Amino acid sequence: MSYAQAISAFSALLLDPQAQSAGLLHAARMRHYRANCRLNRIAALQGVFSNVAQLVGEDFFTAMAREYVDATPAHAADLHAMGADFADFIAQFAPAAELPYLAAVAQVDWARWRAYLAPDATTLGLTELAALAAADFASLQLVFHPSLQLVQSLHWPIADILAMHAGGPSADLRRGGQQLLISRRQWQAISTGQWALLQALVAGETVGDALERALQCEPDCDIQTIISLLFTQGLVLRAEP
Amino acid sequence: MHCTLPLTTGLGLRAPHLADVLAQRPPVAWWEVHSENYFGGGEPIAALCQLRQDYPISLHGIGLGLGSLGPLDAQHLAQLQQLVARVEPAAVSEHLAWNRHAExxxxxxxxxxxxxxxxxxxxxxxxxxxxTLQRxxxxxxxxxxxxxxxxxLSEAELMAELVRRTGCGLLVDLNNFYVNALNLGLNAEAELAHIAGDSVYEIHVAGFEWFEGTAIDTHGAPVSTEVLALLRQALARWGAKPVLLERDTNLSDFASLYAEYCSLDQIVKASAGNTAREYV
Incomplete structure (x- = not known):
């Protein structure tokens, strides 16, 4: 048996206990490898989706994560890179239907995790910032820090739910969707106009075009606050003409 | 050889203990971390770089999958390369293992x-x-x-052959040899005899647990007396080496782990005569 054949046989047995155990000794012990792979992935999900885990409790989370892991092949060796579609899985996971906003919380957990582990990057310095003021600001395109994440829930007041979860006032679940701006330092609710502005900027539109979109979407949108927040929180890497 | 770990006891550093270690700066001779936990930016790598100013660091990879079929995972290797360039660690290690088949x-x-x-x-x-890593x-x-x-050939024979062919060094995990002896009937001491002392640049010890009649390498229990006996033998045979205590599951508070580190350090110092020998 060649090396490639042996690895293929090993892999087949990992995926299917009924597969041919050609050349493998103690093949019944494959169950330990299956268990290790599953447990390693479940533990990683527990670390990433901490708000989801707290909302549903450890037993429920483990059972849900186990079903997700079994249904979703791992596509990376780095356990921290897995879970991008866990929110989608939760949205259609029938036992979680009692907590209909759980998938939205998972989306936030994932975005916060991406922000936490995003690559480091040098943000725009004060001198460069001062030079910008003189330039034609409307014609610039902004390049953002990789930790900037935008999350929108169309149905659930996700910012109020997170605040409630953190010990704040009870959220009114009927008030509809909300948007969040997430960075390494913090998360905060943003309006629909601010959301439209940031979406447009992230997509590479000029500041002028993005402002137009924001005001179309929300005529009295607070533009100044969100623009100054981007710069004061060090979320802008470059402004390009 | 590009390995400058002190010839004494080190400790595996895991996320739950990071804050305590940063605050207390305990007198641990060197730390080993899992490379993958420091891919990316932000807090984890900043903390590691801070520790790196005061301690030698060993980067221990668990996900490169050297034995997988097909080309190496280019993204994983690039991330490791960036990490090594940023941390300039005392040692970089990987496992004789595979982790991918058919994508x-x-x-x-x-x-x-x-x-x-x-x-x-x-x-x-x-x-x-x-x-790629230039080391x-x-x-x-x-x-x-x-x-x-x-x-x-046996695993130790394979390791010795790979040293000859590639110039790599060896990290000998005594608990893994012992677990394999329990599960597969190998002779751990005979395996050690296949390994030349001058190819060994680090030793690992850890604990295992029994599950359904199989000894599982959980790193979740104190080091067994049998593995400590193997450690004494190995140090007597090879001389002083960097020895790492690994603990990954059933983690207690840092003070308890540190106590275990200190008692292992006593054994290491007694076995190796605490000789300071420089690597070439």
């Missing part, structure tokens, strides 16, 4: 079948990693719960 990853350290073609396959990939790596033996019929 599907298995998140565990799977033993390589030591059948025809294994030496060439691993030698090629170890050389690629060493060329030799240390190769570690793994725990095995299964075996293959008609294997050509």
């Amino acid at each position: 599907r990853y298995f998140n565990d350290l799977l033993p390589v079948p030591r059948v025809e073609g294994v030496i060439e396959h691993l030698a090629e990939r170890i050389s690629i990693v060493q060329d 030799p790596i240390l190769l570690e033996n793994v725990s095995s719960y299964v075996g293959f019929a008609d294997e050509l």
Whole structure:
């Protein structure tokens, strides 16, 4: 048996206990490898989706994560890179239907995790910032820090739910969707106009075009606050003409 | 060899203890961390760089999958390369294991079948990693719960051959050899006899637990007396080496782990006569 054949046989047995155990000794012990792979992935999900885990409790989370892991092949060796579609899985996971906003919380957990582990990057310095003021600001395109994440829930007041979860006032679940701006330092609710502005900027539109979109979407949108927040929180890497 | 770990006891550093360690700066001789936990930016890598100013750091990879078929995971290797460049660690190590088949990853350290073609396959990939990182790596033996019929050589013999072919160094995990002895009937002492002392740049010890009649390398229990006996033998045979205490599961508070580190350090110092010998 060649090396490639042996690895293929090993892999087949990992995926299917009924597969041919050609050349493998103690093949019944494959169950330990299956268990290790599953447990390693479940533990990683527990670390990433901490708000989801707290909302549903450890037993429920483990059972849900186990079903997700079994249904979703791992596509990376780095356990921290897995879970991008866990929110989608939760949205259609029938036992979680009692907590209909759980998938939205998972989306936030994932975005916060991406922000936490995003690559480091040098943000725009004060001198460069001062030079910008003189330039034609409307014609610039902004390049953002990789930790900037935008999350929108169309149905659930996700910012109020997170605040409630953190010990704040009870959220009114009927008030509809909300948007969040997430960075390494913090998360905060943003309006629909601010959301439209940031979406447009992230997509590479000029500041002028993005402002137009924001005001179309929300005529009295607070533009100044969100623009100054981007710069004061060090979320802008470059402004390009 | 590009390995400058002190010839004394080090400790595996895990996320739950990071804050305590940063605040207290305990007198641990060196730390080993899992490379993958420091891929990316932000807090984790900033904390590691801070520790790096005061302690030697060993980067220990668990996900490169040297034995997987097909080309190495280019993204994973690039991330490792960036990390090594940023941390400038005292040692870089990886496992003699595979973790991917047909684009599907298995998140565990799977033993390589030591059948025809294994030496060439691993030698090629170890050389690629060493060329990319511009430094030799240390190769570690793994725990095995299964075996293959008609294997050509033992794991220690394979490691020795890979040292000859690639110039890599060895990280000898005594608990893994012992677990394999329990599960597969190998002779751990005979395995150690295949390894030349001057190819060993680090030793690992850890604890295992029994599950359904199989000894599982959980790193979740104190080091067994049998593994400590192997450690005394290895140090007597090879002289002083960097010895790492690994603990990954059933983690207690840092004070308890530190107490275990201190008692291991006593054994290491007594066994190796605490001689300070420089690497070449």
